[in-house]
Amino acid sequence: MRWPRQLMSLLFVLTLLAGPPIVLLSLVGAPVQGWPTAAQAREWVQNPLTEQTLTAALTIAAWLVWLLLAYTVTIRVLTHLRATVSWLRRMPLPTPLQATAGGIAGAAVLGVSSHAIAAPPPPPTQPVAAGTPDKAGNPTPPDSDVLADAGISVAGGWLPSDVAEQVSAAAALVWLRRRRSYRPRPPGPPSREDTDLTPLPPTVAAVQAALADSTPPPSEPGTASAGPSLLDQPTVGRAIPRAGIGLTGLGAQDAARGLLVTNLLAGRHHPAVSVVVTRPVLARLLGPTAETLDRRLPGLAVIDNLVQAAKFFSEDHPARGLGGRDPAQRDTHEGGGPPGPTLIVDEASATDNAETLASLAITSAAVAVLGRWPAGQTWQVDPSGRTHHQHGSGTAGPRMCVLSQVTTTDLLTVIAHPDTAPPEPGTSGPSRNPALARRSPQWEATIQDHPARSGTDTRRLQLRVLGEPTLLLDGHPVEIRRTAALQILVFLAAHPDGADTRQLTDAIWPGLPRRSLTGRLYTTLSDLRATIRSTAGETLLEHSDDRYRLDPTAVTVDLWHFHHAVRDAITTVTTDPKTWKAVIDAYPGDLAARRTWPWLDPIREATRRHVIDAHAALASASPDARQALAWLQAGIRIDPYNADLHTRAVTALITLGDHDAADHLRKDYARRLAATGILPTNTALTTATLRDQPAIRTR
The missing domain is CATH 1.25.40 (Serine Threonine Protein Phosphatase 5, Tetratricopeptide repeat)
Structure with missing residues (x-):
């Protein structure tokens, strides 16, 4: 029960606020009893350290400490009130049509049966920021980094929810390409060293984790449709002007990076160019990675100046795509084809080529100027992405996607084209992406000699992670109340040698401050232990030297049995098809099927490749x-x-x-x-x- 602790905390704070003034007023009196006279001032200068002056100094110091405490409490109360008001404002209210329909439905229910009680509808699902998880281990927004304007906050920026969904779809597409390109090889050890099993960047994992529990997984991985361009369709309920905008303020460059990523994501399913950017601007936005990424980003055209831009948007340019559409056709576009490309230039180019830029803005493309634009609207962007018009009324504009340089690089490496060079025979093909290649794998499939399950096995607990994750006691499922607890079981099954606190928190809650998750992890583990102890009377988790692992003497794991089958297949002296068939028989389904936990992909793909190797070996033999x-x-x-x-x-x-x-x-x-x-x-x-x-x- 939390309310007794909260009540005691409230009483303690009230005592701190009311106690000192009462004591000071009753013992000393008011802190100021009129201004000192000239005679008193001369007396104090001649003899400053008297009993009265020391008492007055201590009294003033006590009042200052109390004022500091009162100020701190007031600020905290106002912060919580503002968060509550912001939450109430985001609560969706029914439209008149919905209210009418609800009233008719309620009257119908009451008319049918006076005992029927209509259950309230569930709260609408909102995109979840990469914030603090709830009691079930699911992510929920914290007090400060809350969801706003239907988006997701990550380390280094803010993404609208539709952009976050496209990032997740692009990440799924990366793994589909890796699955497509893999070439089976002779069965090898369970711990694979395929370079294309490198995990995706941390920003992508944070976005995937934030969306994992807020949106249902697609029926086919990577099939999420590309949304419209940020400048081509209304963003967060408000349209950005097609005539072009200038971006100023502390968040101007971050907003330009957001435009770059958003439009490249939106155009990744179309052959036409979706972003045209000058080379100096791209260097400012991406830094050292600009040279390595610009040639591998689909839909990106890099130009030196606006003269080249005018040629690019001309009717006879081979790479123009649909960029030179006539404005009427562009305005009637409703998603059937790719949106027109977005042109991103700096203020100097806009000033020196004002007529050319105005012509492009009206007839060919949406334009964003990194700086003031006298011929059009200029928006001031703050670091959180919120905009304000600098001309006219100065009203607020839509919230824009804002990304730091590192976050942008992480997202662009997912969009970038993979290397088209064919892999060497017998390998899975190296990952040519330098941004991904420098990251070391976050998992190791080292296998200890855990006892395999036999007919005389007395272990009552059985953990199935191939297929739907399930913990069984004597063949009956054990209810795991917390989603994070189930994820921990699967993670430890995939890491038989155990994992420490840092590895668990980084995998289950990626992108979140680790210091705020340690207590959540301990609570989840404590609840999991209590559930298993009360149900089976067993101690499933071992903890030593800050490492957690599954007790192999208390539980059997189907993934460990699968790894034993793989080792038997590669250690057999003679070529025996039975060992390969044993690998196939030990694989009932994908690791944690239908789960979208970001850390799963490398291990899931490595496990699947062992089975593919076995099928290819049997076919060849x-x-x-x-x-x-x-x-x-x-x-x-x-x-x-x-x-x-x-x-x-x-x-x-x-x-x-x-x-x-x-x-x-x-x-x-x-x-x-x-x-x-x-x-x-x-x-x-x-x-x-x-x-x-x-x-x-x-x-």
């Missing part, structure tokens, strides 16, 4: 072409996005003479990838067109 095809088809069911498995299956079908099935498989694969926004590899497409070529052997 099978003397029967049809049996080899069956193993390849089973592998495709495990990962329907892998290009190498589809290439082998298409080749096997052509070898068997079933050209129609080969074409059908190729088209299905192309449609599946197109639905996610990526294209199939040339190898798969070329192999599928060999229906008129001589038969080739199955690999």
